[in-house]
Amino acid sequence: MLKKLLFMTLTGHRHINPMLPLVEELVRRGHRVDYATGAIHAAAVTGAGARWVELPSPGPFAPPATIGPAAMAGWLRHYFAAMIATYPVVRKYCATERVDAICYDTTNWPARIVARALGIPPSSASPISPRTRRTRWTGS
Numbered sequence: 001m002l003k004k005l006l007f008m009t010l011t012g013h014r015h016i017n018p019m020l021p022l023v024e025e026l027v028r029r030g031h032r033v034d035y036a037t038g039a040i041h042a043a044a045v046t047g048a049g050a051r052w053v054e055l056p057s058p059g060p061f062a063p064p065a066t067i068g069p070a071a072m073a074g075w076l077r078h079y080f081a082a083m084i085a086t087y088p089v090v091r092k093y094c095a096t097e098r099v100d101a102i103c104y105d106t107t108n109w110p111a112r113i114v115a116r117a118l119g120i121p122p123s124s125a126s127p128i129s130p131r132t133r134r135t136r137w138t139g140s
Contacts, residue, residue, distance in 0.1 A: 003100040007050065008036040008090060008111040010082060011058055015105045016041050019125060023048040034097070036090055036111075055089055058082030086110045094118050 009015045027049030035045035036053040061078045064071050087110040103123040104111030115122035
């Protein structure tokens with residue numbers, strides 16, 4: 001039985017790129033895959049065969065020159081604000097579209113909350129592999 005699946009990753013090439021072969025394989029097998037992510041990754045997910053679902057951009061974050069508790073607190077405030085902004089988008093999407101399962105990056109908790117609230121089976125993925133740890137991202 002073919003399924004309609006929603007993948008969700010807010011941002012991060014090291015989080016999205018390792019998921020794309022799985023998306024491609026699911027699409028190749030006939031499943032419908034939608035991928036909720038920021039606009040910067042739209043071409044990558046549609047290139048893998050998924051339908052893009054737009055999430056709000058987290059906006060730029062410029063880390064301070066000195067990394068310490070204040071820098072980490074700033075990053076966490078920035079990231080959690082972005083996650084909070086994605087929740088209503090994912091909830092509305094899942095409430096209006098029939099989704100058989102949600103596969104989300106382990107750091108993207110709004111998908112897990114939506115899955116639980118709407119009774120959709122969740123699947124958490126940790127896509128950072130040894131290969132992606134060695135790869136330096138040089139694009140924008």
